[in-house]
Amino acid sequence: AQSVTQLDSQVPVFEEAPVELRCNYSSSVSVYLFWYVQYPNQGLQLLLKYLSGSTLVKGINGFEAEFNKSQTSFHLRKPSVHISDTAEYFCAALSGGSYIPTFGRGTSLIVHP
Amino acid sequence: KAGVTQTPRYLIKTRGQQVTLSCSPISGHRSVSWYQQTPGQGLQFLFEYFSETQRNKGNFPGRFSGRQFSNSRSEMNVSTLELGDSALYLCASSLGSGTTEAFFGQGTRLTVV
Numbered sequence: 001a002q003s004v005t006q007l008d009s010q011v012p013v014f015e016e017a018p019v020e021l022r023c024n025y026s027s028s029v030s031v032y033l034f035w036y037v038q039y040p041n042q043g044l045q046l047l048l049k050y051l052s053g054s055t056l057v058k059g060i061n062g063f064e065a066e067f068n069k070s071q072t073s074f075h076l077r078k079p080s081v082h083i084s085d086t087a088e089y090f091c092a093a094l095s096g097g098s099y100i101p102t103f104g105r106g107t108s109l110i111v112h113p
Numbered sequence: 114k115a116g117v118t119q120t121p122r123y124l125i126k127t128r129g130q131q132v133t134l135s136c137s138p139i140s141g142h143r144s145v146s147w148y149q150q151t152p153g154q155g156l157q158f159l160f161e162y163f164s165e166t167q168r169n170k171g172n173f174p175g176r177f178s179g180r181q182f183s184n185s186r187s188e189m190n191v192s193t194l195e196l197g198d199s200a201l202y203l204c205a206s207s208l209g210s211g212t213t214e215a216f217f218g219q220g221t222r223l224t225v226v
Contacts, residue, residue: 034214042115043203043217090156100146100169101215105155 002026002095006104014112015083021076021107023091032041032094033074034101035065039087046059047089050074115139117206119218126225131192134221138185138206144168145187146192146215147179150201162187163209194225 007022032051036044048056048059055067065076073090088108092101118137126132138145143166146169147159158171162181179189185206191198205215 036217041219041222043119043219044205045217046214049214099144099163099191099209100158100161103156 002031002093002098002102004091004093004102004104006091006107008107009105010108010110011065012110012112013033013081016080018079018084019077019081019109021073021089021109022102023074023076024029025072025074025091025093025102030095032101033065033067034092035059035074035076036090036092036103037061037087038090038106044090047076080083081109081111083111083113085109116151117204117216117218119202119204119221121221122219124224126194126223128194128196128225130194130210131190132194132223134189134191134202134223136187136189136204136206136218138187140217142206142208143185144207144209145185146205146207147187147189148203148205149173150203151199156203158178159189182208182226185199191223196217196225199225 003026005024013019033050035047038044047063048057050057050067058064063078088106090106091104094101120135144163146161149157161169165181176192181187201220203220204218207213207215
């Protein structure tokens with residue numbers, strides 16, 4: 001079964017600094033990867049997804065992620081964060097043939113002024 | 114187009130009661146999934162319905178059940194509520210293939226007292 005590990009439960013960072021949220025998944029022949037963001041008292045919103053092709057994926061709100069097959073990682077990055085980026089971020093993986101993504105435990109991004 | 118709608122947004126129930134939550138997916142989406150989100154356990158998959166049939170099921174007791182109607186709207190029922198059932202219940206809809214993204218509703222916050 002697929003598993004997803006988000007290595008940091010909480011990441012504090014100052015405004016305008018760069019940030020990286022780490023995600024590792026268990027190896028699979030074919031895997032689709034997603035990053036979602038959840039603001040307080042809201043549902044999850046898709047930031048970006050990797051299905052195939054270029055390993056660098058650009059998403060909304062200036063976020064990007066890089067698919068690294070050899071390291072089974074899909075880390076999320078943003079070069080300069082804003083206060084409004086404060087939220088919970090979830091990495092998810094979908095193995096070929098499955099309809100249900102596996103979610104990581106989430107990383108709380110806290111942006112300080 | 115309208116997003117995923119979950120009703121009610123907030124609910125307070127007493128231990129031992131039962132509750133029904135509702136989810137209206139995005140028009141044209143045939144798959145509806147339900148998740149339980151708690152601070153301790155993160156996002157846990159409950160079940161998924163596709164064209165009125167339960168296609169996938171998570172590891173939850175039989176007190177948790179669901180159904181999907183011909184218009185793709187879905188309901189989730191929890192009987193004999195326990196304090197530990199207090200959580201944010203999220204519904205997600207998708208077209209139904211494994212590679213398409215899931216669109217989440219804002220959730221129903223259930224508090225069991």
